[in-house]
Amino acid sequence: MRRVYVLGAGITKYGKSPFSARELALEASRKAILSAQLSPSEIQAGFVANAFSLSEKQGHLGPIVMSGLGIPDAPASTIESACASGASAVREAWINIGAGIYDCMLVVGVEKVSQLDTITATTYFSFGSDYIFEGACGASFPGLYGALARAHMTKYGTTELQLANVAVKNHENALLNPNAHLHKKISVEDVLHSPVVASPLKLFDSCPFSDGAAAAVLCSEDYLRLKGRTLSEKILIRGSGRAGGTGALHQRKDLTTLGAAVLAGREAFNRAGLSYKDIDFAEVHDCFTIAELVAEEDLGFFPRGDAAKMTEQGVTKIGGDLPINPSGGLKAKGHPVGATGVGQVVEIFEQLNGIAGERQVKDSRIGLTHNVGATGGSCGVHIFELT
C-alpha cells in the first residue's frame, strides 16, 4: 500500500435544502476540487456515498456526478453502509489509491431527505436496521439507541443529565460552524425538558434529519510530487479500519458497546502504529447523545463508564484535553446520512490545516473519524496526520 493523502475538501451547508442530491453533490465536489487546486479533468475516478437517493427517484449517482463535473469517462460507484456510507467510501478510495489503481480520486457523500415527511424519513432510515426484526416491528433508530442508552445507564449509572451535557457541548461547537444545521444554544434544562422521543432519549438528544453533501480529493504521494506540492503540511491517511456487527440488536451480547467500533478502531490504530493517546481530537458518530459516550469508550479514549464524567468535566470541549466533535457532530452540525462520514473528513482537513476559524482545535496534528452504520452493523474509523 502506498501512502494516501487528503489533498482537498469541500462541504455544503447542512440543513433543509431546496437542492437535489445531484446539485448538493456537485457543489461539495467542486469545492473539494477547488480546495485541492486541481481541475475536474485531473480526477481519475470516484466513489459516491449515499443511502436513500431512490427516495428522490435517482440511483446510479456516480455517472450523474461525474457527468455534472464534465468528466463522464471517470468511473464512480455508489457505496452504501447506511449511516457509515461515507467512511466506507473514503476507505475504498484509500485502498484504490494505495494499491496503485488510481492516483487522484474524488469521494463525495450526499443525502437529500427533506422532501420526505418526518414519519416517512424515519421509516426510510429504519431500512438501515435489520428491518424484519426491527423497523417492521416499530423499532426505529431512536428506540434502538434508547435501548443502548438504558443499558449504559443500568450498567454504569450514566444519567439523563450526563447525556444532556453531550448535546449542550455539541450545540455550542456548532454555533462556531457556519455550515452546521442547528445554530441554537441550548441548556441542560432545554434538553431534559424537550419531548421524549424514545425514553430515555429526548428530542435534543437526537440528531436532526439533514440534507447536505461533503467531498474530499484523495491522492497518492507520487501524485503530490508530480504536482510539485511539498509533502510537509499535507494530510496523510495514517490508518483505516472497518468492521461489521450484527444487523439486529437482539443478536448482541452487550448493548453498552458497538463491537464494530471496537474492531474498526483497533484496525485503524494498528495500521497507523498509534494508540488512542496519540489522537489530538476526533469526530465521532453522535447520532444520539448516548452514541458519543459509547464511541469514546469503544475507541479506548476513556475507560468504560467514564465518558459521561469526562464530558461533564469539559475534557471533550474545544480547548479540553481531547476535543470531540468540534464541528458540532451529527447532533448539531447535522446528519445527511451518506455525507456524514465524508463531512467528518472535511472537518479533520480544516482543523489540521488550521482553517477551522472560531472552532479551531489548537496544536493538533492527529485527528480521528468514527462513523457508524445503523446500530453498529458497520463502522469505519480513519486516522489522519498532518505530516
Place this chain on the structure above:
Amino acid sequence: MRRVYVLGAGITKYGKSPFSARELALEASRKAILSAQLSPSEIQAGFVANAFSLSEKQGHLGPIVMSGLGIPDAPASTIESACASGASAVREAWINIGAGIYDCMLVVGVEKVSQLDTITATTYFSFGSDYIFEGACGASFPGLYGALARAHMTKYGTTELQLANVAVKNHENALLNPNAHLHKKISVEDVLHSPVVASPLKLFDSCPFSDGAAAAVLCSEDYLRLKGRTLSEKILIRGSGRAGGTGALHQRKDLTTLGAAVLAGREAFNRAGLSYKDIDFAEVHDCFTIAELVAEEDLGFFPRGDAAKMTEQGVTKIGGDLPINPSGGLKAKGHPVGATGVGQVVEIFEQLNGIAGERQVKDSRIGLTHNVGATGGSCGVHIFELT
C-alpha cells in the same frame, strides 16, 4: 497489486422467487463458500452488489448477509452502479485483496424485484438512468436501448431479423443452463412477431425482470498457498477495467457504441497484457439484443457493424469460434440487477473449471465478463484465466 484468484462460486436459480433478497444472497453465498471448500469463518470481509433492495424495505445488506452467515464481525458494504453493480463489487474485492488488505473475501450480488408489478419495476429500473432527463420523461430502458438499436440500424444496416438471431441463440444456450430464468426455445419468427416494446425492440429482444443471487469467493495467492491448494487449475483474475459514461443519452456523440465499455475493455486488456484475440469466450451485457452486438464491437471482438453478421454465421454460438453468453445471457439466463455481474463470474468459473455441463465451451482457458450500468453510465470488464 498481488494476484487474485476466484476460489469458489455459487448461484441461485434466476427467475421469480418467493424468497427475499436476504435469503437469496445467503443461498448463493453458502454455495460459493462450499464451492471454495471453506467455512464461513474464513471470510474476512465482503461486498454486496445491489441496486433496489429499498423496494423491499431493506438497505444496509452487508451486515444482514454477514450476520446470516454467522460472521457478523466481517465488514461488508453495498456497491451500486445500477446494472453494473456486480462488476463493480468484483472489482473492489479484487483491489482490496490485491492491495493486501484482505486475503479472502466474499462478493455477493442480489436482486429481488418480483414483488413489484411490471410498471413499478420498470420505474424503479429507470432510476438507474439520468432520471430527470430520461425516466421522468417516460424514456425507460427499452426506449433508450431502442434508440441505440435504431442508430445501429441506420449506421450499419443492422436488421430486426439480425437482432432476433441474438435472442434465438441465447434462448438456446439457456435451455442448457438449469439456473436460467427462461427455458423456452424460440424462433426468429417468434421474436419478430412478439409485441413491440419500444420500436425496433420487441418483447423477445428484451431480458426479463428476474430475482436471483450469485456469489464468488476471491482470495490472494498467499491464501491459496496457506490452504495447501495448488496454483494450477485455479482461476486468476488476470485483468480488470472500469469506466464511466454520461448518465443521459442526449449527452453522447454516438449512439452505436458505449464509450464506457470501450474504455473499461481497454483497461482490462492492458492490465491483463492480452488482446481481444486471446479471449476464448465471454459473458456480455445483453439486456436487449442490440446490447450484445454493441458489446462485441466495443470490446473489439468484431469490426464495427460486423457483429450481426458474425452472429448470423454462428461464430458466437457454443461451438463457434467465439462463444458469447453460453449461460444464456441476461436475455434468457435472466437479469437480477445486482446479481448479474457476479453471475457472469460464476459462469466463467464453471466454464473454466469444466463443470458447465451441456453448455460447456470446450478447450477454454481465458474468459471475459462485460457488465454495463444503465446505458453505459458505468461499465466493468474482467478477464479470467485458468492458470
